[in-house]
Amino acid sequence: MTSSVAAPGQTRVATVDEIRAQFPALERRHHGLPVAYFDGPGGTQVPRAVSDAVTEYLLHHNANTHWRYPSSRETDAILAGARETLADLLGANPDEVAFGANMTTLTFHLARGLGRGWGPGEEIVVTELDHHANIAPWRALERERGVTVRVVPMLPETGQLDWDALERALSGRTRLLAIGAASNALGTLTDVVRAVRLARGTGALTFVDAVHYAPHRLVDVHAIGCDFLACSAYKFYGPHVGVLYGRGERLGAVDIPKLEPAPETAPERVETGTLNHEGIAGAAAAVEFLASLHSGGSRRERLRAAYAELDRRGLALVQRLLEGLGVIPGVRVFGPPAATARTPTVAFTLGDRHPDAVADALAEEAVFVSTGDFYATSVVRRYGLASRGGLVRAGCAAYTTADEVDRLLAGVARLARAR
Ligand SMILES: Cc1ncc(COP(=O)(O)O)c(C=O)c1O
Numbered sequence: 001m002t003s004s005v006a007a008p009g010q011t012r013v014a015t016v017d018e019i020r021a022q023f024p025a026l027e028r029r030h031h032g033l034p035v036a037y038f039d040g041p042g043g044t045q046v047p048r049a050v051s052d053a054v055t056e057y058l059l060h061h062n063a064n065t066h067w068r069y070p071s072s073r074e075t076d077a078i079l080a081g082a083r084e085t086l087a088d089l090l091g092a093n094p095d096e097v098a099f100g101a102n103m104t105t106l107t108f109h110l111a112r113g114l115g116r117g118w119g120p121g122e123e124i125v126v127t128e129l130d131h132h133a134n135i136a137p138w139r140a141l142e143r144e145r146g147v148t149v150r151v152v153p154m155l156p157e158t159g160q161l162d163w164d165a166l167e168r169a170l171s172g173r174t175r176l177l178a179i180g181a182a183s184n185a186l187g188t189l190t191d192v193v194r195a196v197r198l199a200r201g202t203g204a205l206t207f208v209d210a211v212h213y214a215p216h217r218l219v220d221v222h223a224i225g226c227d228f229l230a231c232s233a234y235k236f237y238g239p240h241v242g243v244l245y246g247r248g249e250r251l252g253a254v255d256i257p258k259l260e261p262a263p264e265t266a267p268e269r270v271e272t273g274t275l276n277h278e279g280i281a282g283a284a285a286a287v288e289f290l291a292s293l294h295s296g297g298s299r300r301e302r303l304r305a306a307y308a309e310l311d312r313r314g315l316a317l318v319q320r321l322l323e324g325l326g327v328i329p330g331v332r333v334f335g336p337p338a339a340t341a342r343t344p345t346v347a348f349t350l351g352d353r354h355p356d357a358v359a360d361a362l363a364e365e366a367v368f369v370s371t372g373d374f375y376a377t378s379v380v381r382r383y384g385l386a387s388r389g390g391l392v393r394a395g396c397a398a399y400t401t402a403d404e405v406d407r408l409l410a411g412v413a414r415l416a417r418a419r
Contacts, residue, residue, distance in 0.1 A: 006295040013309035014293040020399045022047035022289070033366035036404035040397035041184050041212060041345050042370045043234045046286075050238055053285035057278045064274060075277055082284035083267070088299045089287045090229065091220040092245050098267035099280050102242040103211050103230045104133040109272065110228060110244065111137035112144075113256035114176065114205070120146040123173045125199070128378045129154040129161055129188060130180040134209040135378070138178050147175070156382055159186040159335035167198060174204040181213035181224075185376035185391065186335030187318070187345035189213070196225045211235055215397070216314060216343040218307040221245050233279070237398070238286030241279040244270065293398075310398050314344035317396040317405055321346050324409035328416045334383060334391060344396035350416060355389040362411045369394045369408070 005014040005022060020026050025045040028035045037045055061078060063071035083094040090097065100106040118124075124138045128151055141147045150169040153162045170177065177199035181192045196206045206226040210219050214231040221229055229245040244267075246254070251266035258269055291299045293306035322338050325331045330351035336342045350358050355371035362369055372390040373380035380390045394408055 004292040004295055005289070006293055011294070011296045011305075013306055016313070016399065016401055019293065020401075022049065023399055024048060024051075026399060030366035031364060036367045036400075036407055037397070038367065038369045038394040038400070038404075038408060040215065040400075041235070041343075041393060041395035042374065043240075044215065044237050044397050045399065046239070046282075047237055047289045049289050049292075050282045050285045054239060054278045054282040057281040062277070078281050078284075079275070079277065082280045085284040085287045085299070086243055088291075089214070089219065089303060090231075090243075090245050091218075091222055091300070095267055096221075096245055096247060096251065098244045098246070098251060098270040099275050099283075100242040100244060100271065101276070102234075102240060103209065103232045103244075104137075104242075106230055106242045106244040106270075107133055107207070107209075108137040108140070109256065109270070110207070110254065111141060113254040115141040115145045115147065116255045118145050118147050118175050121148075121173065122175045123148045123150055123171070125150045125152060125166070125169045125174055125177045125179075125204070127152045127154065127161060127166075127179055127190075128382060129159075129183050129186075129190065130178070130209060130376070130378070131184055131211065132375045132377050133211075134178050134180055134207070138176070148173075151378075154379065154382060158337060158340070159183065159188045159379075160340075161188075161190050161195075163194075166195060170199055170202045170204065172202055174199065174202050176205045176207060178207045178209070180209040180211075181219075182210075182216065182343050183335070183376060183379065184212035184345070185374050185379045185393065186347050187342040187395075188336050189217070189341045189343065192224050192226065200225065212343060212345070216307075216311060218304055221247065233283035233286055236286055237289055239276075239279040239282035241276055241283045243283070246270070313398075314396050314400075317400055317402065318342065318344040318346060320402060320405050321394065321396070321409070324405070325412065328409070328413050330416050331412065344400075345393065346395075347391040347393050349385070349388075349391060350412060352388075353415070355392045358392045358412070358415060361415050362408065365407065365411045367404075367408050367411050 023045050061074040063075045083097050087094045126135045152166045199206045208226045208229040210231040215236040227247050233241045291302040294302040334347045359371045370393045
């Protein structure tokens with residue numbers, strides 16, 4: 001379906017130029033300058049193969065599921081194929097993969113289903129480092145079911161989780177640990193293998209938010225050992241579709257709200273209403289695109305090779321970014337110290353300038369960065385930045401170049417001098 005970006009027979013991973021050639025958005029110019037997109041943590045750009053898959057579905061296969069005519073059968077096959085493809089991305093089985101509108105909606109849905117079995121005296125552990133989408137759905141169960149929610153703090157100096165506090169928070173009363181694998185605000189990677197092991201030791205279920213992790217590291221649900229994991233295709237070059245993994249029979253066992261005639265079997269029972277078929281076709285194309293960056297082996301093997309190289313490139317870019325920001329007067333970088341394992345996402349402030357003013361000035365130079373709290377509300381509050389506009393966030397993606405990083409640094413340096 002998707003043509004290979006890596007040259008056939010070549011075992012190297014596609015170069016940045018080869019990757020960039022796949023993204024029409026990179027042809028955009030602003031004030032005569034090529035746009036440098038550092039907004040990937042909020043949503044990446046999309047390769048042509050993804051928009052082609054969406055268009056192909058809508059123009060030639062559009063139908064509802066499970067009927068007896070060709071376009072309906074084709075829709076069934078496209079959805080089944082997409083489940084296999086996304087399962088390869090996660091290291092899961094296809095029947096462990098459910099689709100939905102986005103991670104937030106899927107998580108509210110799952111939380112409501114799981115929470116039906118819980119009540120007073122039972123506890124859920126969440127973390128301060130997490131996106132609100134991995135806090136609010138669990139917090140809702142405090143009101144609805146009377147469970148207690150414990151929040152594990154972050155260590156502001158390093159932007160990392162307070163592991164001692166996590167160990168103290170987990171107990172025989174814990175029903176679920178909800179934890180993020182990577183912070184979308186700071187780029188922190190959290191050792192979810194260790195966290196899941198600790199939680200399982202107390203008999204708790206585990207839910208991993210891999211939304212900011214999946215674009216940068218290859219998810220391996222078996223290595224993580226979690227019961228549930230969610231991610232979003234629009235963060236890894238796909239359309240706006242959410243993906244939920246549930247281990248083994250987990251998706252079949254949750255008391256999920258569903259319509260009576262809808263299938264009882266997992267994973268379909270979790271997928272409320274008619275799905276975004278075209279988006280799911282596009283999500284599968286995004287995974288195929290990532291796999292196509294390397295030309296040898298199974299899809300999972302190609303994904304592994306592509307991710308390893310993208311991670312190496314991302315780290316080189318983030319080091320350049322951190323070093324450059326480190327010598328600009330007035331810049332304060334938040335999050336993990338240099339040389340710590342992380343995603344290529346960096347958060348900073350520039351003196352007392354409002355982050356929006358920094359983003360406006362950079363946008364004038366066709367450098368697109370995001371600002372605010374990125375819904376990582378408790379992280380930004382912890383740094384006392386909530387009333388000051390939050391953070392400036394720059395995220396590198398597979399199409400980011402060192403030259404773009406230098407343009408970002410030059411723009412920030414110009415602003416710093418203009419103070
Ligand atoms: C770490 C993280 N978790 C959850 C979400 C929410 O994802 P969605 O937009 O798919 O609901 C985001 C979105 O930015 C995120 O970055």
